Amino acid sequence: MPISGFPEWLPSQRIIEQQILDRIRSTFELYGYAPLETRAVEPLDTLLSKGETSKEVYLLHRLQEDENTKREDQLGLHFDLTVPFARFVTENHGKLQFPFKRYQIQKVWRGERPQEGRYREFLQADIDVVNRDTLPFHFDTEMPLVIGxxxxxxxxxxxxxxxxxxxxxxxxxxxxxxxxxxxxxxxxxxxxxxxxxxxxxxxxxxxxxxxxxxxxxxxxxxxxxxxxxxxxxxxxxxxxxxxxxxxxxxxxxxxxxxxxxxxxxxxxxxxxxxxxxxxxxxxxxxxxxxxxxxxxxxxxxxxDNLASVGNTRFPGVGISIGVSRLLGLLFGQGALTVSRSVPTCVVVAVPSDDRRLECDRIASALRGRGIPTEVSPTAAKFGKQIQFADRRGIPFVWFPGEPDTVKDIRSGEQVEADPETWQPPAADLRPVVSAG
Amino acid sequence: MPISGFPEWLPSQRIIEQQILDRIRSTFELYGYAPLETRAVEPLDTLLSKGETSKEVYLLHRLQEDENTKREDQLGLHFDLTVPFARFVTENHGKLQFPFKRYQIQKVWRGERPQEGRYREFLQADIDVVNRDTLPFHFDTEMPLVIGxxxxxxxxxxxxxxxxxxxxxxxxxxxxxxxxxxxxxxxxxxxxxxxxxxxxxxxxxxxxxxxxxxxxxxxxxxxxxxxxxxxxxxxxxxxxxxxxxxxxxxxxxxxxxxxxxxxxxxxxxxxxxxxxxxxxxxxxxxxxxxxxxxxxxxxxxxxDNLASVGNTRFPGVGISIGVSRLLGLLFGQGALTVSRSVPTCVVVAVPSDDRRLECDRIASALRGRGIPTEVSPTAAKFGKQIQFADRRGIPFVWFPGEPDTVKDIRSGEQVEADPETWQPPAADLRPVVSAG
The missing domain is CATH 3.30.930.10 (Bira Bifunctional Protein; Domain 2)
Structure with missing residues (x-):
C-alpha cells in the first residue's frame, strides 16, 4: 500500500528524475562544488538545537532496544541537509580546505502530517560554501548564477x-x-x-x-x-x-x-x-x-552563526532545490515526458532457444561499445518479440542471421548490420526527456 | 561526533564513490535494467514477514506522536532493497511491463550492534528481474555477467x-x-x-x-x-x-x-x-x-516465492553489491586514490577585487564549454592563489590579461589562451580515480 507523504515514482518517472539529477550535479560541479553525503541520522540534540523543528523529527528506535535510551544517545532522521553539513564541517574542519564548497543530493524526512503536496520523505539538492572566520560576500552573488x-x-x-x-x-x-x-x-x-x-x-x-x-x-x-x-x-x-x-x-x-x-x-x-x-x-x-x-x-x-568550534566560526551561504517538490508539481501537470521506460536501445531477437548464446554474444558486442542492449526473454514469434520492444519504447530490434539485420521499429526500416560497427543515431542512445 | 556504524566519507572519497556508482549504473543500464527508487520506510509487518530479521529493524516514531500507534501503522527503515522491491512490484504490477528488470542504488539500515566492519547504514546497488507466473532460467545466468x-x-x-x-x-x-x-x-x-x-x-x-x-x-x-x-x-x-x-x-x-x-x-x-x-x-x-x-x-x-498477488506469483532473481562494504575495505587498505579533491579543473586568478566581474565572465565562458571552473575566493598575491589550486589538486590557473594566459601548475608551463576556445587535456577534465 502507498504510504501518505512517501512518494514513489514509476520507472519512466525515475528515468526523468535521474536525468534531472545528472544535470543538477553537472552544473554544481562546473562551479567547483565537491560532492558530499552525510549519514541519514543525527543526534536528537543536534537536530533540536537548530530552529523550531521539534515537531518535524522522526526518531529511531531499534525494535529490540531497552526502554532506557538516554536522550543524548537518541538518533533522528535529518530534516534538511544544512544542519548535517554544519555538523560535518565542525567535525572534520581539520581535514577540509577552506573555503569549502560542497553539494549534497539526498533524501530528508519530516514527521509532519502530510497535506497539500507536502512530503514526509523528499529529495533535496543543496550547494553551500563555508569558510573559516569570515566568508566573502561574493559567494552570496554566486548562488543565483548556479541555480539559474x-x-x-x-x-x-x-x-x-x-x-x-x-x-x-x-x-x-x-x-x-x-x-x-x-x-x-x-x-x-x-x-x-x-x-x-x-x-x-x-x-x-x-x-x-x-x-x-x-x-x-x-x-x-x-x-x-x-x-x-x-x-x-x-x-x-x-x-x-x-x-x-x-x-x-x-x-x-x-x-x-x-x-x-x-x-x-x-x-x-x-x-x-x-x-x-x-x-x-x-x-x-x-x-x-x-x-x-x-x-x-x-x-x-x-x-553566519550555524557552525562554530570553540571561538572559530564557520559562516556559510547556500541554497537548496526541492527536487521531489519540483517533480511532484511537474508530474502532476503532465509537464515532463520521456521517450522510453527502459535504458535499452536494442532488443536482440532470439530465433530459437538453441541460438540464445549467439544472441548473447551479439548483445555483448553492442554493450561493449556502449549501446544498452537486452536479449529477448523468449524465442516467441518475431511479432511478439517486436511487441516486447514496442511496449517499452525501445527503438531497435536486431535479427541474427547471415547477415544480421537491425530494424527501426518506428519507421519499419530494416538494414544489414554488424554488432562490431553498427551505431544508433546519438539521439536514440539514451531515453530523451522533454517538456509537455 | 562520529556515530558508530554510520560511515561518512571525506569529499575526495565521495568523488571515488560517485565515479564507482556511475560505472555501476552505466553497466546496469547497458543490460537494460531500469532505474527505481523506493521509499526508505516499509510497514513493520512487511519487514518482519521476510526472514528472521526482527532484531535488525529501526522503527520510526514522530517526536510528538501519541503513544498508541497501532502495530499495523508502524514504519521501519528497510534493511535491504529486495523486500521493498517485491512490495513495489505487487503494488504496481498493473503499471509495469514484465519481465521487469530494475536496478536500485540506495542506503539501507540495520539496527544491529556494529562490529568488525559491519555498518548500520550502508549503500547497496541491486539488480533484479521479476516476471509474472514463471521466470525463464536464463536470467539466473545473466547475473554473473553483469556483476563481472x-x-x-x-x-x-x-x-x-x-x-x-x-x-x-x-x-x-x-x-x-x-x-x-x-x-x-x-x-x-x-x-x-x-x-x-x-x-x-x-x-x-x-x-x-x-x-x-x-x-x-x-x-x-x-x-x-x-x-x-x-x-x-x-x-x-x-x-x-x-x-x-x-x-x-x-x-x-x-x-x-x-x-x-x-x-x-x-x-x-x-x-x-x-x-x-x-x-x-x-x-x-x-x-x-x-x-x-x-x-x-x-x-x-x-x-520464486517472495512476491504474489492473489494466486499470481512474481518469481525473481537478483544480486546486490555491498558498495559501502566494498569501499570501506578498499579505503581501509588505501587501495583507491583520486587525482584531486574537487571537480574543479581551472581556477581563475583575480588580479584585484575590481576585476572580479571580468574573472566571472571568463569562468562563465569556460563552464559554458563544460570545463569545471572556480574563481579565486580572494584577490590575494598570485602565489597564494596558485596555492589555493595546488592544495586541492586543481591542475590549471588562469590569469586574465592582454592576452589571458593559463598555467599548468604541475609542469609550470604557461601559454596564451582564449576562454572561448582553450581546452584542457581530456584526462584533466575530471578527477581520475585509480588503484593504489
Missing part, C-alpha cells in the same frame, strides 16, 4: 529567483524604532497567507507597533524590482540605520551580478524572509513561471 | 563470483534421507565459521543425521570447480533425487554461460547457502582477490 544555470539546463518553465536580505528588514525595523525585529519578521512573513490588514493588526498587537510603523513595514514589504532601483524606493521611505545600508548594498550586488549573467533571472523581493531561524543576511526563493501558486521550489540564504 | 562487467570496469582487484544452487543441497539431503533440509542447510552454512567437525556433530544432534549422512553432507560442501566438472563429482557421491538433478543442470548452465563470457569469472562452490530464507535456487556470492578474508561483497539469488 541549473534551471536553464532542464526542460521546465523559466524560473525567477527572489532575493532579499534580512539586514534590510532588521535594520529598517530597528531604524523605525521597533525593538523585537524577529517578531516583526515572523509576522510580515505571513503576508501572502493572511493579507496586509491582518499583518498590520498583528504587528500592532504582538510587536508593539503603531499604526504608522505597521504601515511602513507593509510599504517595505511591497517593494519588488528586477534591478537596483529598489534601493531608492527603500530610501524614499525615510528610515535610516547602518544595518539597513549594509543590507541594501549587499542585495544590490546580488541583483547586479545576476543581471550581468542572465538578465531577468532574479528579482529583489523585500517581503520574503524564509521561516528557518539561522539565516542572517541574503535569503533566496524561486518561483517557476506558471507554477507560482505552488510556492517556492528553492530555499536558501546566508548563515 | 561491473567489477571489470572498476580500478579494483579481480573478483570471483561463487555460485551454488539450493536445489542441489536440498535434493541431495533429501536423497540421503534427511527430512529437515532447512536445518541441514543452516548447519552446513556455518562450515567456514565452526569447521567440519562441529558441523558434523551439529548435523547429528540437530538434524537427525547418522555419521555417514553427516560425512556425505560435508563431502558435498567440499566440492568446488570453475567448470561443469562439479556435476560428475556430485554424481560420484551416489545420491539421486529429481531436485538434485534439476539443481545440477541449472548450476552447470550458470557456469557455462559465464565461462563463455569471461573465463575464470565464476566458480561453483557447493558450500555456500546465503542466510536469508527467501532464496529457492541459484545463490551468488563474490570474493575480491586479496580480500577473501573479509568475506563476500555481493549477495543474491533466485527467489
Amino acid at each position: 544555470d541549473v534551471f536553464r539546463s532542464l526542460p521546465i518553465p523559466p524560473a525567477t529567483i527572489l532575493v532579499n536580505n534580512r539586514k534590510i528588514c532588521e535594520g529598517f525595523y530597528r531604524g523605525l524604532g521597533l525593538a523585537d525585529t524577529a517578531q516583526v519578521l515572523r509576522t510580515v512573513d505571513k503576508l501572502d497567507k493572511i493579507g496586509p490588514e491582518k499583518v498590520a493588526a498583528a504587528l500592532i498587537e504582538t510587536a508593539g507597533a503603531t499604526d504608522a510603523q505597521a504601515g511602513q513595514c507593509l510599504r517595505l514589504a511591497e517593494i519588488s524590482a528586477t534591478d537596483a532601483s529598489f534601493v531608492d524606493r527603500v530610501r524614499a521611505l525615510g528610515v535610516t540605520d547602518p544595518m539597513l545600508d549594509e543590507g541594501l548594498d549587499e542585495l544590490a550586488q546580488v541583483i547586479e551580478v545576476a543581471n550581468q549573467h542572465a538578465p531577468g533571472l532574479v528579482r529583489a523581493e523585500l517581503k520574503i524572509a524564509r521561516g528557518l531561524d539561522y539565516y542572517t543576511g541574503t535569503v533566496y526563493e524561486t518561483l517557476l513561471q506558471g507554477y507560482e501558486r505552488f510556492g517556492s521550489i528553492t530555499s536558501g540564504g546566508r548563515y | 562487467d561491473v567489477f571489470r570496469s572498476l580500478p579494483i582487484p579481480p573478483a570471483t563470483i561463487l555460485v551454488n544452487n539450493r536445489k542441489i543441497c536440498e535434493g541431495f539431503y533429501r536423497g540421503l534421507g534427511l527430512a529437515d533440509t532447512a536445518q541441514v542447510l543452516r548447519t552446513v552454512d556455518k562450515l567456514d565459521k565452526i569447521g567440519p567437525e562441529k558441523v558434523a556433530a551439529a548435523l547429528i544432534e540437530t538434524a537427525g543425521a547418522t555419521d555417514a549422512q553427516a560425512g556425505q553432507c560435508l563431502r558435498l560442501a567440499e566440492i568446488s570447480a570453475t567448470d561443469a566438472s562439479f556435476v560428475d563429482r556430485v554424481r560420484a557421491l551416489g545420491v539421486t533425487d529429481p531436485m538434485l538433478d534439476e539443481g545440477l543442470d541449472e548450476l552447470a548452465q550458470v557456469i557455462e554461460v559465464a565461462n563463455q563470457h569471461a573465463p575464470g569469472l565464476v566458480r561453483a562452490e557447493l558450500k555456500i547457502a546465503r542466510g536469508l530464507d527467501y532464496y529457492t535456487g541459484t545463490v551468488y556470492e563474490t570474493l575480491l582477490q586479496g580480500y577473501e578474508r573479509f568475506g563476500s561483497i555481493t549477495s543474491g539469488g533466485r527467489y
Whole structure:
C-alpha cells in the first residue's frame, strides 16, 4: 500500500528524475562544488538545537532496544541537509580546505502530517560554501548564477529567483524604532497567507507597533524590482540605520551580478524572509513561471552563526532545490515526458532457444561499445518479440542471421548490420526527456 | 561526533564513490535494467514477514506522536532493497511491463550492534528481474555477467563470483534421507565459521543425521570447480533425487554461460547457502582477490516465492553489491586514490577585487564549454592563489590579461589562451580515480 507523504515514482518517472539529477550535479560541479553525503541520522540534540523543528523529527528506535535510551544517545532522521553539513564541517574542519564548497543530493524526512503536496520523505539538492572566520560576500552573488544555470539546463518553465536580505528588514525595523525585529519578521512573513490588514493588526498587537510603523513595514514589504532601483524606493521611505545600508548594498550586488549573467533571472523581493531561524543576511526563493501558486521550489540564504568550534566560526551561504517538490508539481501537470521506460536501445531477437548464446554474444558486442542492449526473454514469434520492444519504447530490434539485420521499429526500416560497427543515431542512445 | 556504524566519507572519497556508482549504473543500464527508487520506510509487518530479521529493524516514531500507534501503522527503515522491491512490484504490477528488470542504488539500515566492519547504514546497488507466473532460467545466468562487467570496469582487484544452487543441497539431503533440509542447510552454512567437525556433530544432534549422512553432507560442501566438472563429482557421491538433478543442470548452465563470457569469472562452490530464507535456487556470492578474508561483497539469488498477488506469483532473481562494504575495505587498505579533491579543473586568478566581474565572465565562458571552473575566493598575491589550486589538486590557473594566459601548475608551463576556445587535456577534465 502507498504510504501518505512517501512518494514513489514509476520507472519512466525515475528515468526523468535521474536525468534531472545528472544535470543538477553537472552544473554544481562546473562551479567547483565537491560532492558530499552525510549519514541519514543525527543526534536528537543536534537536530533540536537548530530552529523550531521539534515537531518535524522522526526518531529511531531499534525494535529490540531497552526502554532506557538516554536522550543524548537518541538518533533522528535529518530534516534538511544544512544542519548535517554544519555538523560535518565542525567535525572534520581539520581535514577540509577552506573555503569549502560542497553539494549534497539526498533524501530528508519530516514527521509532519502530510497535506497539500507536502512530503514526509523528499529529495533535496543543496550547494553551500563555508569558510573559516569570515566568508566573502561574493559567494552570496554566486548562488543565483548556479541555480539559474541549473534551471536553464532542464526542460521546465523559466524560473525567477527572489532575493532579499534580512539586514534590510532588521535594520529598517530597528531604524523605525521597533525593538523585537524577529517578531516583526515572523509576522510580515505571513503576508501572502493572511493579507496586509491582518499583518498590520498583528504587528500592532504582538510587536508593539503603531499604526504608522505597521504601515511602513507593509510599504517595505511591497517593494519588488528586477534591478537596483529598489534601493531608492527603500530610501524614499525615510528610515535610516547602518544595518539597513549594509543590507541594501549587499542585495544590490546580488541583483547586479545576476543581471550581468542572465538578465531577468532574479528579482529583489523585500517581503520574503524564509521561516528557518539561522539565516542572517541574503535569503533566496524561486518561483517557476506558471507554477507560482505552488510556492517556492528553492530555499536558501546566508548563515553566519550555524557552525562554530570553540571561538572559530564557520559562516556559510547556500541554497537548496526541492527536487521531489519540483517533480511532484511537474508530474502532476503532465509537464515532463520521456521517450522510453527502459535504458535499452536494442532488443536482440532470439530465433530459437538453441541460438540464445549467439544472441548473447551479439548483445555483448553492442554493450561493449556502449549501446544498452537486452536479449529477448523468449524465442516467441518475431511479432511478439517486436511487441516486447514496442511496449517499452525501445527503438531497435536486431535479427541474427547471415547477415544480421537491425530494424527501426518506428519507421519499419530494416538494414544489414554488424554488432562490431553498427551505431544508433546519438539521439536514440539514451531515453530523451522533454517538456509537455 | 562520529556515530558508530554510520560511515561518512571525506569529499575526495565521495568523488571515488560517485565515479564507482556511475560505472555501476552505466553497466546496469547497458543490460537494460531500469532505474527505481523506493521509499526508505516499509510497514513493520512487511519487514518482519521476510526472514528472521526482527532484531535488525529501526522503527520510526514522530517526536510528538501519541503513544498508541497501532502495530499495523508502524514504519521501519528497510534493511535491504529486495523486500521493498517485491512490495513495489505487487503494488504496481498493473503499471509495469514484465519481465521487469530494475536496478536500485540506495542506503539501507540495520539496527544491529556494529562490529568488525559491519555498518548500520550502508549503500547497496541491486539488480533484479521479476516476471509474472514463471521466470525463464536464463536470467539466473545473466547475473554473473553483469556483476563481472561491473567489477571489470572498476580500478579494483579481480573478483570471483561463487555460485551454488539450493536445489542441489536440498535434493541431495533429501536423497540421503534427511527430512529437515532447512536445518541441514543452516548447519552446513556455518562450515567456514565452526569447521567440519562441529558441523558434523551439529548435523547429528540437530538434524537427525547418522555419521555417514553427516560425512556425505560435508563431502558435498567440499566440492568446488570453475567448470561443469562439479556435476560428475556430485554424481560420484551416489545420491539421486529429481531436485538434485534439476539443481545440477541449472548450476552447470550458470557456469557455462559465464565461462563463455569471461573465463575464470565464476566458480561453483557447493558450500555456500546465503542466510536469508527467501532464496529457492541459484545463490551468488563474490570474493575480491586479496580480500577473501573479509568475506563476500555481493549477495543474491533466485527467489520464486517472495512476491504474489492473489494466486499470481512474481518469481525473481537478483544480486546486490555491498558498495559501502566494498569501499570501506578498499579505503581501509588505501587501495583507491583520486587525482584531486574537487571537480574543479581551472581556477581563475583575480588580479584585484575590481576585476572580479571580468574573472566571472571568463569562468562563465569556460563552464559554458563544460570545463569545471572556480574563481579565486580572494584577490590575494598570485602565489597564494596558485596555492589555493595546488592544495586541492586543481591542475590549471588562469590569469586574465592582454592576452589571458593559463598555467599548468604541475609542469609550470604557461601559454596564451582564449576562454572561448582553450581546452584542457581530456584526462584533466575530471578527477581520475585509480588503484593504489
